Amino acid sequence: MNNSIDSLLYQALEAVPLGIAVFNAAGNIVTVNSSLAGVFGLAVHDIRGKDIEKLLLEKGIPSNHPLFQLHTGKEYTGSADPLTSYYPSYVSTHLIKGNCGEIQGGVLVLWDAKGRQELEQAVLKAERLAIMGQLAAIALHEVRNPLSAIKGFLQLLKRELMKTRQLEYVDVMLEALDRINNLITNYLRLAKPGTxxxxxxxxxxxxxxxxxxxxxxxxxxxxxxxxxxxxxxxxxxxxxxxxxxxxxxxxxxxxxxxxxxxxxxxxxxxxxxxxxxxxxxxxxxxxxxxxxxxxxxxxxxxxxxxxxxxxxxxxxxxxxxxxxxxxxxxxxxxxxxxxxxxxxxxx
Ligand SMILES: Nc1ncnc2c1ncn2[C@@H]1O[C@H](COP(=O)(O)OP(=O)(O)OP(=O)(O)O)[C@@H](O)[C@H]1O
Ligand SMILES: [Mg+2]
CATH class of the missing domain: 3.30.565.10 (Histidine kinase-like ATPase, C-terminal domain)
Incomplete structure (x- = not known):
């Protein structure tokens, strides 16, 4: 029974798209999946029993990095650089505690953050676009008032210029104003649909x-x-x-x-x-x-x-x-x- 659970757990560790290492209170690796073992350039059976902190130091993680503070109770989540510098990835450490709260060991998880990074960038872009849209809507709303004044005076001018050659110019201006007004109305409707x-x-x-x-x-x-x-x-x-x-x-x-x-x-x-x-x-x-x-x-x-x-x-x-x-x-x-x-x- 235990054997089959162990084997199932091992397969589960292999199946997830993460690098995982579980270590005891002394920092010795108890179990690891091949994805994380590969990051350290070792096979799964070679890495068991090794000191996780030593491996991290060998990978170039500076000794003052928060990854080394788990035994003091401080968990960490952040960039996995320089553990893996060839793709955007995150690493996190989590405590394993006993029934009385005593530290029994920890888990180190490493994951590819490419999707997350793309998502973050898409959210940032959407936020920026929304702000730009709002600014444009405010600006266009303000533009409409002077346009109405210009239109009103052009209509008055049109009466004055009846039967003169310049009347044609006023008509062209009025038509252009109508086009601008229509554009603004459509844009504002797009920015603020409203019931x-x-x-x-x-x-x-x-x-x-x-x-x-x-x-x-x-x-x-x-x-x-x-x-x-x-x-x-x-x-x-x-x-x-x-x-x-x-x-x-x-x-x-x-x-x-x-x-x-x-x-x-x-x-x-x-x-x-x-x-x-x-x-x-x-x-x-x-x-x-x-x-x-x-x-x-x-x-x-x-x-x-x-x-x-x-x-x-x-x-x-x-x-x-x-x-x-x-x-x-x-x-x-x-x-x-x-x-x-x-x-x-x-x-
Ligand atoms: N009556 C129509 N006859 C032929 N094509 C049309 C007609 N109405 C719309 N279209 C086509 O549909 C497109 C989109 O129309 P829409 O009114 O959304 O934008 P637009 O007329 O190009 O620009 P805007 O209305 O913002 O000035 C037009 O560019 C045109 O190709
Ligand atoms: Mg149109």
Whole structure:
């Protein structure tokens, strides 16, 4: 019985990915596995009975190292250098005590810390990135206020400059400001997702407002806009500000994809059987290739020179937080359609 336990324990010592030595109160090694014996350049049967401290000294561990303080009751965990200098590893010593607390011996454990080191580095990197993200979010938040002031004054200037050549410059500046604002809003949404603050919203009214907002953009690109709405759609429970951002991102993508003179179709439908409302934006652009389709919701994935790749990622976050779904599919003839469903509490 004892023999079989001994042999099982020996096999266990061999099986674990550690170097282990057990020694008595005098410091003589009682048992050791081949992994640790190998560190001392000895075979298991040659190392038994040897003085652990002597072996450590021979390996170049200085005599004042805390590894030598176990007999005073001080256990140690730390770098195994110079015991093993060829890979990052840790060593620890542990006391074996009798029933009355008397020291009966000790255990020395050596382990490869490569995985642990990689993990520590990954945690440090993640912490650094989180701090950078927070700083960027604070900075961008502060940038938004002066931007609103600039936009307000540019709009006033626009009125003054009606019918002059400079009007065109103001329009370019306003467009650039809108782009920056959109980028900031998406970034802040990414940094602080936040739970939606819902209230009953008239989806049709919201879409109509959005279309009016982008009227100048449609005219500038000579894009025709068709829209179709249900005769009656009960209020939908939405965070208006967040959902506005979803619609802006999708409409902007459609406008960017659609060539001048072509059209975009916005549809709002009521799916009574599913208790949901569906909004779809159908464009007549080039459509999306299979490979891109699998990645369009990935953060920072973009094929556009001036894109950030945050638009659709943010849309999906917001829609999912509302308990809805968003998907993109190519149209049979031309372009693609982005569809969103949102649960309608009042249908
Ligand atoms: N209507 C569309 N037609 C064709 N491709 C599209 C359309 N909408 C999105 N895409 C593709 O999906 C990618 C990701 O879109 P997303 O809105 O997330 O980022 P973006 O438009 O590139 O940049 P951002 O929205 O941050 O300015 C786009 O770069 C483009 O390749
Ligand atoms: Mg986009």
């Amino acid at each position: 939606p603050e819902r209230q009953p919203c008239d989806l049709v009214e919201m879409v109509t407002e959005l279309v009016a907002f982008y009227q100048a953009e449609f005219q500038r690109k000579a894009i025709r806009l068709n829209s179709s709405y249900p005769s009656h759609l009960p209020a939908v429970s939405l965070d208006r500000e967040q959902f506005w951002q979803v619609l802006v991102n999708i409409l902007k993508n459609a406008v960017e994809a659609t060539p001048p003179g072509k059209e975009i179709h916005i549809r709002v439908e009521s799916l009574k059987e599913k208790g949901a409302a569906v909004i779809s934006v159908q464009d007549t652009g080039p459509g999306i290739c299979e490979e891109t389709l699998t990645r369009i919701f990935d953060p920072f994935f973009t094929t556009r020179e001036k894109g950030t790749g945050l638009g659709l990622y943010v849309c999906r976050e917001i829609v999912n937080n509302h308990g809805g779904e968003i998907w993109v599919s190519n149209n049979p003839d031309q372009g693609c359609t982005v569809s969103i469903t949102v649960p309608c509490c009042f249908l």
